[in-house]
Amino acid sequence: METEYDVVVVGGGAAGLSGALALSRARRSVLVVDGGAPRNAPAAHAHNYLGREGTPPLELLAIGRGEVAGYGGEFTEGEATSATPVEGGFEVRLADGRSVRGRRLLVTTGLVDELPDVPGVRELWGSAVLHCPYCHGWEVRDQAIGVLATSPMSVHQALMWRQWSEDVTLFLHAQAEPTDEEWEQLAARGVSVVVGTVAAVESDGDRLTGVRLASGQVVPRDALVVAPTFTARSALLESLGLPVEPLEVMGHVVGSAVPSTPVGSTDVPGVWVAGNVTDLMAQVIGAAAAGLKAGAGLNGDLIAEDTRRAVAARRATTARLVFSPASERELCDQVLGDRRHGI
Template sequence: MEQQYDVVVIGGGAAGLSGALALSRARRSVLVVDSGSPRNAPAGHVHNYLAREGTPPGELLAIGRAEVAGYGAEVEPGEAVAARAVDDGFAVDLADGRAVRARRLLVTTGLVDELPNVPGVRELWGSSVLHCPYCHGWEVRDQAIGILSTSPFGVHQAQMWRQWSADVTLFLHTGPEPSDEEWELLAALDVSVVVGEVAALESTGDRLTGVRLTSGQVVPRSAVVVAPRFTARSGLLESLGLAAEELEMGGHVFGSAVPADPTGLTAVPGVWVAGNVTDLRAQVISSAAAGLNAGAMINADLIQEDTRRAVAARQGSSPTDHRELVLGTPRSGN
C-alpha cells in the first residue's frame, strides 16, 4: 500500500529541511525525499548564515536532517520523478518504483547553474570560479579577479567585484562591446579590459592560475567570475502542470523559475514551492526562511481542512448543540 503523509517535501536542502522542521514540530507526518545533489555542493563553506557562518554545506544539511528526524519526520534518499493529483491529495512516484501519498506538497528542488562552455570553468566551479560576490567576495578579496563576460551583465559584474579587489580584469569573450558610458565607468574604476575570446582556464590542482586566450596569451588571475544561466529544476512540477517561466533582465534571459505567491503557493492548490526553484537570488539563509514560511502556510491550510472535516463529521453524527456542552445547561425552547 502507498504510504500516506500529511506533507511530502521534495528536496532536502535548506528550504526543504526548514519547511519539514516547522511541519514536524506542528505534529504533522512529513516525508522528505532528497536526491542528494545540492546546488552548493562544490562550495567549501556557507556564508551569510547568521550563527552558521563558514559551515561546510554538507555539515549544515546533516545537522538539519538530524533536527527534523528528532521531531518525527522521515528523510529518505531518492528521487521523486513525477506527481499527480488524487482524491485525497497527491501521489508522488519515486525513481525506485514506489509511490507515496500526501495531502500537501512542498517542492524545493532548487536550480541548475548552466555554466559557460569554457574548459576549466566546471572543474573549478565553487573554488576559483565564482558568481556571487556576497557568497565568495571576502574569500578572494585583494586578489587578481577576472570577469568572464558572456552576457550584457559583464560590466555590472566588474563594477560589483571591484568592491572586493583593486585588481579586476574584464574579459569580453562573447559578451557585448561596452557602451561609451560603460567604457568611461570601467576607466574610472581602473578595470582592465581584454578583448578576445577565452580558450581555457589554467590551473594547478584545484587553484586557478590564469586565463588563456585563443591567441595563446595567458593573463594571470586567481579567481574568475562567470554569469551562469539559472535554470529551475522543475521537472516534477511540470508533471503537475506547473511550468517554469523565463526571467529577463534588460532583454536578456538569465534564468527560469516557477511562479508562486509570497507564501510559496503555486497555481495548483495544495502545492507550495520554496528556495531557488522559485527565487533565483535566494541564498541559503533566505531559502531556509522561505521554507519555514511555506511550512507554516501549509500547516495553516491543513488546519482549515481538518476543521472542515471535523464540522462535517459532527453535523453528520450528532444533533447536540455544542453550546449545551460548553455551558452545561440546556437551551430553552421557543
C-alpha cells in the same frame, strides 16, 4: 515509511529542511525525499547564514536533518520524477519505481547552474570559478579577479566585484563591446578590459592560475567570475501542470523559475514551493526563511482542511439525531401519556 503523510517535501536542501522542521514541530507527519545532490556541494563553506557563518554546506544539511528527525520527520533517498493528484492529495513517483503519498506537497528542488562552455570552468566551479560576490567575495578579496563576459550583465558583474578587489579584469570573450557609458564606468573604477575570445581556464590542481585567450596569451588570475544560467529543477512541478517562466534581471533573462505567491503557494491547490526553484537569487539563509514561511502556510492550509472535515462530520452526526416530524409527534404522545399515568 508510512503509506501517507500530511506533507511530502521534495528536496532536502535548506528550504526543504526548514519547511520540514516547521511542519514536524507542528506535529505533522512529514517525509523528505532527497536526491542527495545539493547545489552548493562544491563550495567549501556557506556564508551569510547568521549563527552558522562559514559552516561547510554538507555539515549544515546534516545538522538540519538531525533537527527534523528529532521532531519525528522522516527521510528517504531518491529522485522524485513526477507527481499526480489523487483522492486526498498527491502521489509522488520516484525514479526507482517507488511512490509515496501526501496530502500536500512542498517542492524545494532548487536549480541547476548552466555554466559557460569554456574548458576548465566546470572543474573549478565553486572553488576558484565563482558567481556570487556575497557568497565568495571575502574569500578572494584583494586577489587578481577575472570576469568572463557571457551576458549583457557582465559589466555590472565587474563593477560589483571591484568592491572586493582593486585588481579586476573583464574578459569580453564573445560579448559585444561595452557602451560608451560602460567604458567610462569601467575606467573610472579601474577595471581592466581584455578583448578576445577566452579559450580555457588554466589551473594547477585545484588552484586557478590564469585565463588563456584564443591568441595563446595567458592573463594571470587567482579567481574567475562567470554568469551561469539559472535553470529551475522543475520536472516534477511541470508534471502537475505548473508553468516555468523566464526570469529577467535588469532587462536580461538570467534563468527560469516556477512562479508562486510570497508564501510559496502555487496555482495548483495543495502544491507549495520554496527556495531556488521559485527564487533564483535566494542564498542559503533566504531559502531557509522561505521554507519556514511555506511550512507555516502549509500547516495553516491543513488546519483549514481538518476544520472543514470536523465540521462536516459533526453535521452528519447531528443530522442522524434529528427526529422527523412524525417521530416528534409520537414522542410527544408518549410523553403526554406517561404524564397522564403519573410517570
